[in-house]
Amino acid sequence: MPANRFNGFTEYGIGIGLRAPHYDHILSRKPVVDWFEIISENFMIDGGRPLQILDQILEQYKVVQHGVSMYFGSAEKPNREHLRRLKELVKRTKTPWVSDHLCWGSVDGRYTHDLLPMPYTLEAAKLTAQKVREVRDFLEVPVAVENVSSYAEFHVSEMSEWEFLNEVVERADCGILLDVNNIYVSSQNHNFDPMTYVNSVPAERVAQIHIAGHSKYRKYILDTHDHPVIDPVWKLYERAVQCAGHTATLLEWDDSIPSFKEVHDEARKANKFLASTVLATAV
Amino acid sequence: MARAVMQPLTTAERSQRTAPDGGSMRAYASRFIKPNDRLTSLERLEIYNRQYWFRLLSSMAEDFPGLRSVLGERRFDAMCKAYLVDCPSTSYTLRNLGSKLESWLRKHPKWAGEKQTLALDIVRLEWADIEAFDGKAEPALDVEDLAGAAGENLRLKLQPYVQLLNFRYPVDDLLLAVRKEDEDTDFASNAFQEKRKRKRVQAVAKLKPATIFLVVHRVDFSVYFRRIASEEFAILTALRDGQSLGKAMEAAFTKSKVPESERPALVQQWFQNWATLGWFCKPEKKAPKKAAIA
Numbered sequence: 001m002p003a004n005r006f007n008g009f010t011e012y013g014i015g016i017g018l019r020a021p022h023y024d025h026i027l028s029r030k031p032v033v034d035w036f037e038i039i040s041e042n043f044m045i046d047g048g049r050p051l052q053i054l055d056q057i058l059e060q061y062k063v064v065q066h067g068v069s070m071y072f073g074s075a076e077k078p079n080r081e082h083l084r085r086l087k088e089l090v091k092r093t094k095t096p097w098v099s100d101h102l103c104w105g106s107v108d109g110r111y112t113h114d115l116l117p118m119p120y121t122l123e124a125a126k127l128t129a130q131k132v133r134e135v136r137d138f139l140e141v142p143v144a145v146e147n148v149s150s151y152a153e154f155h156v157s158e159m160s161e162w163e164f165l166n167e168v169v170e171r172a173d174c175g176i177l178l179d180v181n182n183i184y185v186s187s188q189n190h191n192f193d194p195m196t197y198v199n200s201v202p203a204e205r206v207a208q209i210h211i212a213g214h215s216k217y218r219k220y221i222l223d224t225h226d227h228p229v230i231d232p233v234w235k236l237y238e239r240a241v242q243c244a245g246h247t248a249t250l251l252e253w254d255d256s257i258p259s260f261k262e263v264h265d266e267a268r269k270a271n272k273f274l275a276s277t278v279l280a281t282a283v
Numbered sequence: 284m285a286r287a288v289m290q291p292l293t294t295a296e297r298s299q300r301t302a303p304d305g306g307s308m309r310a311y312a313s314r315f316i317k318p319n320d321r322l323t324s325l326e327r328l329e330i331y332n333r334q335y336w337f338r339l340l341s342s343m344a345e346d347f348p349g350l351r352s353v354l355g356e357r358r359f360d361a362m363c364k365a366y367l368v369d370c371p372s373t374s375y376t377l378r379n380l381g382s383k384l385e386s387w388l389r390k391h392p393k394w395a396g397e398k399q400t401l402a403l404d405i406v407r408l409e410w411a412d413i414e415a416f417d418g419k420a421e422p423a424l425d426v427e428d429l430a431g432a433a434g435e436n437l438r439l440k441l442q443p444y445v446q447l448l449n450f451r452y453p454v455d456d457l458l459l460a461v462r463k464e465d466e467d468t469d470f471a472s473n474a475f476q477e478k479r480k481r482k483r484v485q486a487v488a489k490l491k492p493a494t495i496f497l498v499v500h501r502v503d504f505s506v507y508f509r510r511i512a513s514e515e516f517a518i519l520t521a522l523r524d525g526q527s528l529g530k531a532m533e534a535a536f537t538k539s540k541v542p543e544s545e546r547p548a549l550v551q552q553w554f555q556n557w558a559t560l561g562w563f564c565k566p567e568k569k570a571p572k573k574a575a576i577a
Contacts, residue, residue, distance in 0.1 A: 041376045046419035047444060049504035069375040082375045107285040111372040112335055116284065152327040153317045191319065219321040220330065 006142050006175025007207035008096030012062065012248035014274070016267045019253070023053055025260040033264065035062040037250045040098070041069055044085035051092075058093060064208070064248070065095040066177075069111065070135060072145060072168075073104035073118045073128045083138050090139055097207050099144040099177040100135075102128070102165060117150035120157035120164035129171035136174060144175035144207040149185040149214070149223035161186065162200040175207035178244070180236040181223065181252075185214050188221045194232075198239045206244040211237055211270065212252040226255035228266050238273045246277045287311060288331045289371060291364050296336075298329040339367055342377045346413060347384070348465060349405040349458040353398055362394040378417075381410060401490060404450040408458055408508075411446035411499040415506045418444030423561035429554060435529030439522050440564040446499040447519055453493045455508040500560060509560075514539050515553050519562075 003009045013034035018026075025031070036057060043054050057063060067086065070078065090098060103115040118124055136143040147165055159167070169176055178201060180194075187194035211234075213227030229237075229251070241247055251267035286303040293299055302311030313324040343363045344351055351359040370383045385406045388394065395402035420442055441447075496516035498509045511519075514535040521531035536546060557563060 044376065045378070045417040048415075048417035048420075048501065050417060052504050079375060109373050110285070110289070111375060112285060112288055113338055113372060113377055114288070114331060114334055116288070116331065151330040152324075153319075154315055155317055156315070189319075219326075222330075 004175070004204060004207065006097060006144055006205055007248060008142055010096045010248070011246070012064070012096075012208075014267050014270050015062075015064065015248065015250045016263055017250065017252055017254065018057060018063070019257055021257050022260040022263070027053070027056055030060060031260065031264065033061060035064055035248070037064050037066050038093070040065045040067040040086055040089055043089055043092075044082075054092070063093045063095060064250075065089065065093055065098045066146075066250075067098065067100035068115070069105065069113070070100040071105045072100060072102060072131045072135070073116075073124065074106045074131075075104075075127065076106065076109070078131060078135055078138075083135065087139050090141055095141065097142040097144055097175065098139060099146055099175075099208065101148050102145040102168060103148045115148045117148065117152055117154070118164065119154040120159045120161060122158060122167065125164055125167040125171060129168050129174075132168070132172035132174050136172075142175055142207065143172075144177040145169065145172075146177035146179050146210065147182050147186075148179075149182040149189075149221075151189055151220055151222075153190055160192070160197075161190075162197045166200065166202060169202065169205050174205075176201060176205045177208045177210060178206050178240055179210035179212070180240055181210065181212040181214060181229065181233050183236055184230075184233045185221045185223045194236055195239060198236050198243070201240075201243070203243040203245075206240070206247055208248045208250065209237065209240055209244070210250055210252055211267075224255055225252045229269070234269070234273070237270065238276075241273050241277050246274050249274070284315060284328070284331075287328055288335050289368075290332065291368060292333060292336050296333060298325065298332045336364070339372070339377075339380065340364070342380050343367075346381050347406065347409050349409050349454065349461050350384075350402060352457075352461045353402050353405055354395060358394065362388075365391070365394070378413065381406075381413070385410060400492075401452045401454070404452045404454045405457065407448055408450070408454045408497070408499070411448055412458075412506055415444050415446050415499040415501055418442075418446075420444055420501070420561075421564040424558060424563040424565045425561075426555055426558045428565065429558045429563070435527060437528040438525065439528065440566070441519065441523045442500075442562055442564055444501055445523075445562050447516060447523060448497045448499065449516060450495050450497065451492050452490055453495050455495065455497055455510065457490060459508070498562075500562065502560065514541060514549075518550075518553070519557070 003011045015035035015037050016033060018036040018038045038054065043050055045051065070082070086098070101115045103118060105112045105114055105116050118128070132143055132145060145168065147161065165176065180198065183194045183197045187197065211229045212223070212225045213229055215222045215224040215226065249270045251263065253263050253266070257263070287308070290299055290303055298308055300308055302308040304311060309323070309325045312328040316324040316327050318324045318327070340360060340363055344359070354362060366384060366387050370387055372380055385403060388403060388406060392399045423442065424439070496511050496513055498511055498519070500507055500509060517535040518531045521534045522528070526534070532550070541549060
């Protein structure tokens with residue numbers, strides 16, 4: 001099940017985000033890492049050091065692209081220049097799939113550079129699915145949409161977040177990048193059972209899983225990617241891989257980034273849960 | 284919701300009381316956002332409002348540390364807020380956030396006041412630095428290629444990442460000093476940092492005008508500033524603008540004080556340096572013309 005049409009029938013293991021503070025370590029020590037995830041927008045440029053680093057990484061490692069500004073949920077059409085540059089990068093990295101967020105963030109060509117929550121309506125699901133299809137058809141690689149952390153809910157919503165996610169992915173016939181930390185963060189901010197969410201996701205569509213840490217404030221939790229993964233999130237991860245199988249997993253650590261070893265060690269904790277899925281399959 | 288998210292924060296870094304539609308922000312937020320048992324609709328909206336401004340202001344501070352030291356932290360932050368209200372991001376990447384800052388600052392001189400010329404100079408340099416960092420590089424023409432190419436009608440193309448700038452202030456020194464101090468103060472205490480920053484601002488205020496010609500370029504993927512003579516600047520600018528070598532020379536030496544006898548050797552040396560630094564692109568090979576079909 002994990003190698004599916006939504007991740008290009010690949011069997012990727014545990015990856016970490018490729019971040020600038022680790023460049024020297026990776027290029028000089030060449031640590032064994034299953035794969036790296038890059039933020040596409042950081043490399044959708046004409047030249048210079050970022051692309052030189054990327055090319056060196058590509059010589060040694062598998063790379064998967066993750067975007068932050070396609071805004072599948074924004075009402076406007078995908079930006080043509082954005083798509084053109086993204087496709088150029090897809091050809092360079094040979095990423096088996098690309099992912100971006102199930103959110104909106106731009107209006108009339110103005111970008112907020114944030115992942116804003118969607119109103120969970122049928123109308124929004126239809127428009128979002130249409131945009132996912134357009135992007136996938138243009139890029140000619142599978143697309144996976146990621147559930148975001150959110151801090152607000154809308155009166156107009158007609159369904160739960162997981163029902164909305166399912167509606168979008170079924171209509172778009174696309175994959176899911178299941179972020180179990182985001183599920184946890186939103187569950188705490190909106191008072192729902194995160195396990196219900198994980199259990200409701202169509203496991204056969206899960207292309208990849210994200211794990212991460214967050215910051216707890218007095219009245220809400222913020223998705224900051226600056227801490228280790230907490231136990232309740234590992235529990236959600238365990239359940240997700242029980243359902244979806246041995247899925248490509250990535251640890252996100254984007255702020256107060258510790259040493260490469262610390263990040264990689266944290267990511268490799270996922271092995272314990274992935275191993276149990278292999279065992280279960282064997283039995 | 285986007286208008287509310289992009290509305291500037293108060294000085295206390297909270298959402299404004301007045302909504303984009305002129306009514307109360309509390310009522311505006313509650314029209315579309317649900318409250319929960321811990322947060323009101325407005326408080327939930329405010330999380331996004333604050334994230335928007337924190338993210339964009341931090342991006343501006345990262346891209347324009349030189350301007351920040353010229354204006355001072357408070358004035359820089361206030362200026363950025365005004366700029367971002369007038370010129371919100373229209374790009375999918377934050378890399379382009381400051382692309383309109385120079386033209387905007389030119390139209391709004393009140394932010395820099397007496398330091399307007401210096402402020403414009405440093406903004407141009409900091410933007411050129413961004414462009415040079417990730418600009419396109421084409422296969423470079425080397426010294427041997429250049430030796431074989433000559434003639435008044437020769438046209439040379441500059442690398443897209445090479446930026447040519449002239450300034451009224453020695454802002455290259457200023458930016459390098461600011462960066463050096465930022466690196467050093469990473470290890471210092473906050474109080475010490477603040478003291479150093481105040482001193483730096485005072486030093487900046489005393490910077491004397493001095494016309495310089497600068498090339499912002501790359502060597503081994505790192506960005507460097509190289510000062511050049513006014514004649515070099517004139518030749519390179521003319522070549523960049525598509526003029527022939529003959530016209531470029533004419534432009535360079537019309538008002539030059541360099542004695543005529545010294546010019547050939549000087550020009551030869553310049554071209555050799557520029558080619559060594561890879562500033563010229565190899566000419567594109569033209570596809571052979573297809574034979575006409577009878």
